[in-house]
Amino acid sequence: MYSRIYKAGVTIPPLFWVVLFLLVPYAVLFCYSFWSVSPSEVIIRNWSLGNYAELLRQPVYAETLLRSMRIAGSVTILALLLGYPVAYYLSFHAAKRRDLLYLLVIIPLWASYLVRGYAWKTILGTDGVLNGVLNFLHISGALLLLQNHMNAFLALHAWTHTWQVTFVPLSFLLYSPFAVVLMLTHIYTPFTFLPIYASLEHIPRNLLEASHDLGASPWKTFRRIILPLSLPGIVAGATFAFVLSLGDFLAPLLVGGPSGIMISNIVASEFGAAYNWPLGAAISLCMLLLVVGLLFLTERLEKKLSFS
Amino acid sequence: MRKNTPQSGRLLRAYTILVFAFLYLPILTLIVYSFSGSGVGGFPPQHWSLSWYGQLFSDEELWNSVLNSLIVAIAGVAISLTLGLPAALALDRAEFPGKSLFRRLVLLPLILPGIITGLSLLIFFVQVGIHPSLLAVTLGHGTALISVATTEIFAGLQKFDRRQEEASLDLGANHWKTFWRVTFPNLRVSIIAAALLIFTLSFDEIAVSFFLMGRENTLPMEIWSRLRRGITPEINAISTLILLFSFGLIFCWYRLRTKEVLEPEAALLASTLEGTSS
Amino acid sequence: MASGEFLTILGESGSGKTTLLRLIAGFEGPNHGEIWMGDQRLDILPPYLRPVNTVFQSYALFPHLSVFDNVAYGLRAQGVAKSEIPDRVQQALGMVRMMEYAGSAPARLSGGQQQRVALARALVNRPRLLLLDEPLSALDANLRKQMHVELKALQREVGITFIFVTHDQEEAMALSDRIALLRDGSLEQVASPREIYSRPETSYVARFIGQTNLLRAEVRDGTATCGALVWQTSARPGPALFSLRPDDIRIVSSTTAAIGANASAARFHARVEQQTFGGATDLLTIICGNGQALRARLPNPGPLSGSYEFEFHPADTVLVRDAGEE
Numbered sequence: 001m002y003s004r005i006y007k008a009g010v011t012i013p014p015l016f017w018v019v020l021f022l023l024v025p026y027a028v029l030f031c032y033s034f035w036s037v038s039p040s041e042v043i044i045r046n047w048s049l050g051n052y053a054e055l056l057r058q059p060v061y062a063e064t065l066l067r068s069m070r071i072a073g074s075v076t077i078l079a080l081l082l083g084y085p086v087a088y089y090l091s092f093h094a095a096k097r098r099d100l101l102y103l104l105v106i107i108p109l110w111a112s113y114l115v116r117g118y119a120w121k122t123i124l125g126t127d128g129v130l131n132g133v134l135n136f137l138h139i140s141g142a143l144l145l146l147q148n149h150m151n152a153f154l155a156l157h158a159w160t161h162t163w164q165v166t167f168v169p170l171s172f173l174l175y176s177p178f179a180v181v182l183m184l185t186h187i188y189t190p191f192t193f194l195p196i197y198a199s200l201e202h203i204p205r206n207l208l209e210a211s212h213d214l215g216a217s218p219w220k221t222f223r224r225i226i227l228p229l230s231l232p233g234i235v236a237g238a239t240f241a242f243v244l245s246l247g248d249f250l251a252p253l254l255v256g257g258p259s260g261i262m263i264s265n266i267v268a269s270e271f272g273a274a275y276n277w278p279l280g281a282a283i284s285l286c287m288l289l290l291v292v293g294l295l296f297l298t299e300r301l302e303k304k305l306s307f308s
Numbered sequence: 309m310r311k312n313t314p315q316s317g318r319l320l321r322a323y324t325i326l327v328f329a330f331l332y333l334p335i336l337t338l339i340v341y342s343f344s345g346s347g348v349g350g351f352p353p354q355h356w357s358l359s360w361y362g363q364l365f366s367d368e369e370l371w372n373s374v375l376n377s378l379i380v381a382i383a384g385v386a387i388s389l390t391l392g393l394p395a396a397l398a399l400d401r402a403e404f405p406g407k408s409l410f411r412r413l414v415l416l417p418l419i420l421p422g423i424i425t426g427l428s429l430l431i432f433f434v435q436v437g438i439h440p441s442l443l444a445v446t447l448g449h450g451t452a453l454i455s456v457a458t459t460e461i462f463a464g465l466q467k468f469d470r471r472q473e474e475a476s477l478d479l480g481a482n483h484w485k486t487f488w489r490v491t492f493p494n495l496r497v498s499i500i501a502a503a504l505l506i507f508t509l510s511f512d513e514i515a516v517s518f519f520l521m522g523r524e525n526t527l528p529m530e531i532w533s534r535l536r537r538g539i540t541p542e543i544n545a546i547s548t549l550i551l552l553f554s555f556g557l558i559f560c561w562y563r564l565r566t567k568e569v570l571e572p573e574a575a576l577l578a579s580t581l582e583g584t585s586s
Numbered sequence: 587m588a589s590g591e592f593l594t595i596l597g598e599s600g601s602g603k604t605t606l607l608r609l610i611a612g613f614e615g616p617n618h619g620e621i622w623m624g625d626q627r628l629d630i631l632p633p634y635l636r637p638v639n640t641v642f643q644s645y646a647l648f649p650h651l652s653v654f655d656n657v658a659y660g661l662r663a664q665g666v667a668k669s670e671i672p673d674r675v676q677q678a679l680g681m682v683r684m685m686e687y688a689g690s691a692p693a694r695l696s697g698g699q700q701q702r703v704a705l706a707r708a709l710v711n712r713p714r715l716l717l718l719d720e721p722l723s724a725l726d727a728n729l730r731k732q733m734h735v736e737l738k739a740l741q742r743e744v745g746i747t748f749i750f751v752t753h754d755q756e757e758a759m760a761l762s763d764r765i766a767l768l769r770d771g772s773l774e775q776v777a778s779p780r781e782i783y784s785r786p787e788t789s790y791v792a793r794f795i796g797q798t799n800l801l802r803a804e805v806r807d808g809t810a811t812c813g814a815l816v817w818q819t820s821a822r823p824g825p826a827l828f829s830l831r832p833d834d835i836r837i838v839s840s841t842t843a844a845i846g847a848n849a850s851a852a853r854f855h856a857r858v859e860q861q862t863f864g865g866a867t868d869l870l871t872i873i874c875g876n877g878q879a880l881r882a883r884l885p886n887p888g889p890l891s892g893s894y895e896f897e898f899h900p901a902d903t904v905l906v907r908d909a910g911e912e
Contacts, residue, residue, distance in 0.1 A: 003483070006402070006483055007398070007402040007404055009394065010394040010395070010397040010398040010401075010402060011394070011395075011398045011402065011404065011410065013390075013391060013394055014391040014392070014394055014395035014398070014414060014454065014458075015410060015413075017391050017451070017454070018413050018414055018451075018454070019413075021429065021432075021447065021451040022413065022416065022417070022425075022428075022451065023413070024432060025428035025429050025431065025432035026428055028428065028431050028432045028435055029427070029428045029431055032431055082327050082330070083327075085320055085323050085324065085327070086323075086324045086327050086328075088320065089320040089321060089323070089324045090324075093317050093320060093321065099566065101324075103558075103559075103562055104328060105328075105331070106558065106562075107554075107555060107558055108331050108332070108335065110508055110554045110555075110557065110558040111335060111550075111551050111554050111555075112512040112528065112547070112550050112551070112554065113512060113514060114512070114514055114528050114531055114532060115338065115531075115547040115550055115551060116334050116335070118338075118531075118535060118543060118547060119334030119335065119337055119338045119547070120334050122337060122338070122341065122544075123333070123334060123337055186330065186331065186334065189327070189330075189331065190331070204644075204646070206642055206644055206646040207646050207648060209611075209613050209633070209640075209642070209646070210640070210642060210646035210647075210648070211648075211659070211663075212612070212613075212632065212633040212634045213611055213612075213613075213633050213634070213638075213639055213640045213708075214634075214639065214659050214660030214663055214707065214708075214711065215634045215635075215660050215663040215664040215711065216634055216659070216660075216663035217634055217663075218316065220663055224659075224663075225648060228650050229649075229650060239419070240419060243419055243420075243421065244419070244421055246421065247420070247421020247422070247423055247424065248421065249423055249515070250514060250515070254535075264421065264423045267423060267427065268423065268518075268519075271427060271430070271519065277431065280427065281427075281431065284423075284424055284427050284428070287421070287424060288420075288424050291419075291420060291421070291424070295419065
């Protein structure tokens with residue numbers, strides 16, 4: 001039905017743009033990763049693997065990458081733990097208010113990332129809201145002891161004795177990987193919610209009735225019918241959360257502090273103060289390959305997991 | 309149907325409320341503290357005042373950046389829609405070799421961290437002589453957001469009954485006329501929804517803008533640079549305003565989307581209910 | 587209900603038959619009253635604890651499980667010994683002749699095949715009661731007729747009580763030991779197919795099952811009069827409503843008239859207004875002298891026109907309760 005002219009007309013313009021502004025830049029990135037920079041900040045096209053060798057040689061890169069993956073992994077797990085039950089509640093329990101609740105979950109997505117990051121900064125800071133609340137309730141001292149001793153018994157003991165103690169702000173909240181994980185979980189929970197909700201909605205309700213009819217309790221029904229059928233949504237949501245957290249560079253800058261640096265921050269500094277574009281390009285390329293590889297894997301996984 | 313015991317329902321509800329509290333805590337904090345005279349410091353906030361909002365209005369630099377953001381966002385919408393519409397059409401209708409590769413390419417920026425898109429474009433632009441500037445940012449936003457336009461319009465195309473087009477062709481209109489008289493009006497809602505979404509995302513975009521920014525700042529970059537210099541509490545005020553603006557936009561977007569979905573589906577639902585009420 | 591019986595719940599859309607089924611299965615709860623099965627009270631039990639299984643209208647097979655796993659699902663959910671499961675599943679699949687599809691995915695099966703798997707999945711649990719919610723409505727006519735025979739045989743073989751829901755009266759009459767006709771949520775009549783056909787209790791039943799002529803008559807001194815029709819009846823004096831099936835109206839042939847047979851037959855004259863060919867029988871619309879219209883079904887009468895003398899046996903008239911139909 002659609003002529004070749006039509007097909008050409010709809011595919012060529014976007015293809016052209018995408019090739020020009022996505023593929024060509026990646027190619028340039030690729031080239032840059034083999035070059036180096038002179039002390040006078042001039043790019044030398046000397047085509048070597050020097051940058052990659054550097055990445056392998058200096059432990060800081062591997063360490064940071066591992067830390068980034070740990071953080072991204074934690075964010076993914078937490079975001080799933082938060083997003084799945086809410087999606088389940090909306091899909092199976094909240095009949096009347098479902099539209100409103102759906103909207104409420106989406107709204108934070110649209111609220112500015114920077115704004116929310118800044119908000120976390122104010123909440124977690126030594127000067128911030130959380131410490132203020134804790135001080136108000138006189139429990140920060142006990143929590144500090146908890147932090148140090150990890151012993152609830154002692155904390156209880158301490159609590160009764162620290163009632164008079166003056167305000168001790170908890171410093172581990174801000175400028176740490178913990179803060180980064182917290183903030184990114186906040187950002188990406190709606191991202192995991194959306195595909196999980198979509199896949200839950202896709203499950204025909206008569207399957208659940210059939211399962212109950214055949215003698216399976218609600219819990220068994222969840223484990224054997226609902227969970228397997230919602231796996232594609234879980235995989236999609238997890239992919240989003242993991243990949244985007246891995247490449248995030250703003251959260252560490254806002255709330256991460258020196259111990260919360262992630263791989264993207266290193267890249268950003270190579271394009272900023274450190275001014276080693278080729279090295280930065282090499283790291284970027286590695287990240288790109290890692291992400292594309294991950295996407296490829298999850299796409300195959302999703303195909304295997306969808307049944308209808 | 310009692311699918312789950314009442315207890316599990318209540319437990320889930322409590323959990324959901326907690327999650328919502330977590331999601332909205334920062335937002336509410338921001339709004340509350342924007343009215344606090346002593347800025348951020350301690351709890352509870354003291355000295356309720358509107359002074360920060362007052363300071364905002366005289367801040368010329370800030371309003372310049374807002375204007376810049378507007379220009380970039382509108383141009384970005386134009387680029388994304390102009391390219392996203394044919395891409396969506398291609399994905400929905402045309403069969404051609406390499407279609408899945410095409411799809412992956414167009415949708416890639418959606419999931420790729422913005423830093424990679426931003427950096428690769430920076431290097432590319434430097435090579436071809438485009439310096440970091442609003443133009444660079446606009447091109448970057450347009451590229452990154454094509455995927456959003458494609459996704460939204462594609463969803464709208466899927467809901468559209470192809471037979472209307474067939475009827476139009478059958479009655480003698482060619483493809484071009486059919487598109488403008490039948491397809492496009494039906495897509496209007498999707499296109500507007502996509503425009504709203506792209507506008508909001510562009511307005512708030514940081515990762516790509518960070519690297520392609522020149523001397524002229526967009527709003528998020530302006531806020532960012534102020535943050536680097538030290539927390540000024542008027543940030544709370546501007547953030548609250550941005551939030552309200554975003555809420556307004558998403559509200560419109562949601563109304564558009566559900567209106568389109570609910571009307572035909574409500575009719576379908578009503579008729580199936582009648583059939584199964586025996 | 588009798589144990590081992592094949593009962594059909596018959597009714598129009600909106601009559602409540604699916605609701606009734608769902609109440610028994612446990613997907614909906616009664617607003618008032620209780621549900622009992624023998625000495626077991628059901629309505630306080632959730633569906634997964636009731637000895638009842640359902641075959642769904644849309645089959646509701648689990649798409650992510652094979653046919654084998656679908657059928658084994660109930661057994662596993664109830665903790666049947668692992669060693670027992672393969673045998674019972676094979677047996678159930680054998681009953682519906684789907685054994686060679688045990689490893690298939692449900693999406694690959696045709697509608698009829700899916701329906702059989704759904705049947706096996708329910709039967710393998712040996713429920714006390716099997717509910718079937720219009721399971722054949724998605725099949726084409728020939729396949730349906732074939733399934734009628736198979737279902738009936740299957741039910742005899744397993745001896746489980748079946749409750750079958752449908753809006754198709756032919757299906758109901760072919761399959762059931764008894765039919766329960768449901769109208770707007772309450773039972774009009776519960777009887778065997780023959781009985782419900784020849785002895786409808788109300789005008790609604792008479793009209794719903796097959797076709798009929800409803801005669802509003804006045805009874806006086808053992809005689810019922812309805813316009814041009816007069817016949818002997820043992821009904822009480824006063825106004826009464828009778829049902830007369832079109833197949834019970836015959837043309838008086840010259841031979842029978844001469845013999846004087848059927849002396850008790852009620853006779854009347856009528857003109858043939860319309861004749862519809864129907865294979866073995868023709869359906870006629872006949873108009874009496876006073877304008878009364880009746881329907882008659884005659885076996886192969888050939889083309890008719892003009893007026894004839896018709897007759898019917900008073901014994902074929904059935905006194906029905908007025909169900910407020912007209």
